[in-house]
Amino acid sequence: MNYSCSECTNEKCLIKKNLVHINNLNSDITNQKHTIQCKKSRQFIMEGAPVNGLYFIYSGKVKVIKTGYNGKEQILRLSKDSEVIGHRGFGMGETYKIGATAIEDTILCNFSTALLKEILLAEPKVTFDFMHFYAEELNRSETKVKTMSQMTVREKVIDMLLYIYRKFGNSEDGTLGLELSRKELADYAGTTDEQVIRILSALKKENLIYTKSKIIKILNISKLKKEISEHNFFLDS
Structure with a gap:
């Protein structure tokens, strides 16, 4: 089809x-x-x-x-x-x-x-939009590399959760809207499975998130944002 x-x-x-x-x-x-x-x-x-x-x-x-x-x-x-x-x-x-x-x-x-x-080659408007898209992609990549190098492992995991929530999440119930394995979460955050599991467990005990298998819900988004606010890193994609 x-x-x-x-x-x-x-x-x-x-x-x-x-x-x-x-x-x-x-x-x-x-x-x-x-x-x-x-x-x-x-x-x-x-x-x-x-x-x-x-x-x-x-x-x-x-x-x-x-x-x-x-x-x-x-x-x-x-x-x-x-x-x-x-x-x-x-x-x-x-x-x-x-x-x-x-x-x-x-x-x-x-x-x-x-x-x-x-x-x-035939349509300047399309070419301009693609050029703008590439410029935005380069800016995101450069900002991410710079900021992630300054974050602790806990901050990287929190930033990852907020990123997934912004992009795929359900604002009504706080779910991330994307079910990833702990390995996949670690692969995105640039850390290990063990560290992701440990930090998610800590965030759950602090009543900041809820987890069940691959389902993760954000319970207190303002507190999570506050933890990484000094990095001013809230890219949408």
Whole structure:
């Protein structure tokens, strides 16, 4: 089944928001994309694999990963509907420098490198929006590297919980909205499973969070924010 860009509800998607401009080039151009349905836990980008364009998330959730020293996996980003995957490999080399795995059943729209180049070379508005997107991504990456290096392990775990809550959480009941294993939480926070388990246990005893298996609820968001407020690190994505 092919998911039409014209029927897509992801207004923040770089393709969807520029659909009028793109259709001025060719009304059928977005029909040349490929739609991929990924089951939960399926890896659709392999680190080191040949670049095959960009992936836009139509629906679902994805983790972007990179293998570090001794084969340890690091989660670089957690992404949702309308976001772009694989952009760091676009136009910069022949292979992807990251891997990407579906956290839940996910639908992806894949635009080949050739198709994207055709769009970007012909439509300045789309090119400008992509340039702005890359600038924001660079700013987030630089800020994260600087700030995370100054945080304690507890602060890193708290920041991670607040990040997931801001991006995926349910404000009505405080749940994070994303069920990750303790290993995955550690891979994102840049620490060990044991440290994550210990800190989550401490936060639970302090009545700041509630945990049951993979379900985590924020019970006192103001106190958690206060703990890392000196870092002024509240990036949305």
